[in-house]
Amino acid sequence: MTQVTVRLCKQGDKVWRxxxxxxxxxYEKAVMLDISESEAFSKIEKQEFNNRIVVSKKVIVEKRAVAGIDDSDILKTSVNNGLKKISKKRKEARAKYAPGIAEAASQCDTLTDIAKRIGKSTTFVKRVASEFEIKLPSRNNGHEEIASR
Structure with a gap:
């Protein structure tokens, strides 16, 4: 387990620093500490608290330990790997639609026509066009589109 330093702990009229x-x-805003090895508490106090106390995360000196950023979190790496796989699949899907969008862009006058022809949303069409540098028509439903978009 990780050892942390507590600045201040109050239980009733007693204070430990x-x-x-x-x-x-x-927990969300607190941590449970094992005080069985701590020298600040007497034997009777340890029995009274059942070798455990709960304190606010604010009173802990080592913020990284209570935030859950230590290396023992194996779950984080599996979550990150899963997210990378999802983003890779999405990029492959966008690459699959790029030739069709490029062809539709040369034949259609508006962005919504391209989206209808491909069967995807206009935001998807814009994302693919920006990623693969496809020139889209400057008109969107008959209105001039702002060049910065």
Whole structure:
């Protein structure tokens, strides 16, 4: 487990300052600490608290440990790998539609005509056009489109 330093802990009328404890469980705004090895608490206090206390994340000195950024989070790498696979699939899908959009752009007058012909949304058509540098018509439903878009 990770050892963290607590600046201040109050329980009733007792106050403990600057003590070390093992990080147990993380909650949204608090953490559970294992105080069985901590020297700040007496044997009776440890039994009273059942070797565990819950303190606010704000009183912990090591912010990285309580934020969950330590290297023990294996879940993060699997989530990142999953997101990379999804983005790769989406890029492949956009590449599949690029030739059809390029052909439709040369034949159609408006962006909505291209989108209808391809069967996708206008935002998808714009994204593919910007990614593969396809020149789209300057008209959108009869209105001039702003050149910066």
């Amino acid at each position: 600057d003590f070390k404890a093992e990080l147990g469980k993380r």
